[in-house]
Amino acid sequence: MTQSRESDHPLTTRPFPTARPSGCPFDPPAPFAEARQECPVSPLRYPDGHIGHLITGLRSARAVLGDTRFSSLPPGKRSPVKVPGSELSTDVLPPGMFVNMDPPEHTRYRRLLSKHFTIRRVRELRPRIQEMTDRLLDEMEGKGGPVDLVEAFAKPLPTLVTSELLGLPEENRAQFGHHVDVLFSLSSSGEEMQESMTLLGGMLHALIAAARKDQGPDILGRLTVETDLTDEELLGITFVLLIAGLETTTNMLGLGTYALLRHPEQLAALRADWSLMDGAVEELLRYLSVVQIGPIRVAAEDFEFEGRPIRKGEVVTVSLPAANRDPLGFDDPDAFDIRRGATRHLAFGSGPHQCMGHHLARLELSIGYESLLRRFPGLELAVPAEEIGLREMMVTYGVLGLPVRW
Amino acid sequence: MQIEIDKDLCCGAGTCTLVAPDVFDQDDEDGTVILLDAAPGDEHRSAVEEAALRCPMAVITVG
Numbered sequence A: 001m002t003q004s005r006e007s008d009h010p011l012t013t014r015p016f017p018t019a020r021p022s023g024c025p026f027d028p029p030a031p032f033a034e035a036r037q038e039c040p041v042s043p044l045r046y047p048d049g050h051i052g053h054l055i056t057g058l059r060s061a062r063a064v065l066g067d068t069r070f071s072s073l074p075p076g077k078r079s080p081v082k083v084p085g086s087e088l089s090t091d092v093l094p095p096g097m098f099v100n101m102d103p104p105e106h107t108r109y110r111r112l113l114s115k116h117f118t119i120r121r122v123r124e125l126r127p128r129i130q131e132m133t134d135r136l137l138d139e140m141e142g143k144g145g146p147v148d149l150v151e152a153f154a155k156p157l158p159t160l161v162t163s164e165l166l167g168l169p170e171e172n173r174a175q176f177g178h179h180v181d182v183l184f185s186l187s188s189s190g191e192e193m194q195e196s197m198t199l200l201g202g203m204l205h206a207l208i209a210a211a212r213k214d215q216g217p218d219i220l221g222r223l224t225v226e227t228d229l230t231d232e233e234l235l236g237i238t239f240v241l242l243i244a245g246l247e248t249t250t251n252m253l254g255l256g257t258y259a260l261l262r263h264p265e266q267l268a269a270l271r272a273d274w275s276l277m278d279g280a281v282e283e284l285l286r287y288l289s290v291v292q293i294g295p296i297r298v299a300a301e302d303f304e305f306e307g308r309p310i311r312k313g314e315v316v317t318v319s320l321p322a323a324n325r326d327p328l329g330f331d332d333p334d335a336f337d338i339r340r341g342a343t344r345h346l347a348f349g350s351g352p353h354q355c356m357g358h359h360l361a362r363l364e365l366s367i368g369y370e371s372l373l374r375r376f377p378g379l380e381l382a383v384p385a386e387e388i389g390l391r392e393m394m395v396t397y398g399v400l401g402l403p404v405r406w
Numbered sequence B: 001m002q003i004e005i006d007k008d009l010c011c012g013a014g015t016c017t018l019v020a021p022d023v024f025d026q027d028d029e030d031g032t033v034i035l036l037d038a039a040p041g042d043e044h045r046s047a048v049e050e051a052a053l054r055c056p057m058a059v060i061t062v063g
């Protein structure tokens, strides 16, 4: 495998930046803008010394994600920063983990799963999601402030929705939530993660066995009846749905609420006219771009991309926060403006791996934000902003906690 | 306005349906795009062009 040397590049070779500017926790790390100004495709140094590429421009990001010469297969793929849990990933591809596959294998899974995430199916879920949301808000209100919004709302809502989609019995949901929590937590040790992984695997195995027997209306029940997917494949698929759908939505709910509280004039406009909600969700998706490390791809062959030589084996990391602040894609990109009509963002990625759950995510976010804000007209931070901890070193950006009162 | 789509490449996530529901639908079996109207009137032009721009697989061609 050929590896490029630093001297090949006339451009600055950077490590992947993670530190957010001190003034604004919502702005991407400053070196991304410098890199984009030099070139939207620039050299990137990985922790093991590998030199690959960093994508910071909107157009280039869309092009990379839509070009299957940039492969999603694991061999040689590496994270541009060491993040908790990254040591758990391996070069072997477990069955059903279609995020790490290329077409046509990848396409087979998408075709089997997409019917459960179409706009029509997702809209049918609205009343149930509203019910779950209202119940969580009742509990919050009953407890009285201050509460940590992440623990009381942002985490449990996506967990409840996903549990229901997968057909997880009510009595197992708390335990399920706990294991997912450990897997995604900054403070878990490697041992704790391994243990939760094993226990969660056991729970999901039991769930799949029950789905085969009961053949219920939930996704797993349908998949056992309508497809020939094996138990191992179903396990992989379930893990993908958990990894892809929970942390992302949780952090959008938490960080999104924080962003609204820090922009009172925007929040007031929204409270005065709820029809701005869909636009606000799009702008929050763009402005916050919580998937902050990756998507990551590996060049499957030598070729030229936007005038730059790409060699087989080189690892390419797309920065969605950077792409979504590209001045060539958005006027005044660093301004948070819920009325800008920011629909062409890449918060859900692009190409064959574009988020399969985007309709569901949009629905959870619009119901979540609106119900929360309507319930608590006086919602505010319960601590000074400087005390809000941030998830700088995680794949998904967000707040560590969000103490609020009303 | 004439629309063509390449269904084989469609990723089935239905961004087109979100943007231009009068013109695009999603197949209930595999999520892929269904072209409801291959020659919609001009009142749909901006929505269709938006859908073509946002389609993650760039499989919508507007002529």
Ligand code: HEM
Binding pocket: A065, A098, A099, A100, A110, A240, A241, A244, A245, A246, A248, A249, A252, A290, A291, A295, A296, A346, A347, A348, A349, A350, A352, A353, A354, A355, A356, A357, A358, A360, A361, A362
């Ligand atoms: C606001 C919340 C969400 C954000 C920001 C988000 C973002 C993303 C992004 C950027 C990708 C592309 C990954 C890549 O190219 O390698 C992706 C893929 C995916 N997302 Fe989401 N997502 C969200 C919520 C959800 C939800 C609720 C689900 C549904 C359970 C979901 C299911 C998936 C799946 C299955 C994939 C993998 C698709 C594939 O590899 O073909 N996501 N998501």
Ligand code: SF4
Binding pocket: B005, B009, B010, B011, B012, B013, B014, B015, B016, B017, B024, B031, B032, B033, B054, B055, B056, B057, B058, B059, B060
């Ligand atoms: S937006 Fe494009 S890829 Fe997605 S469903 Fe529509 S045609 Fe298919």
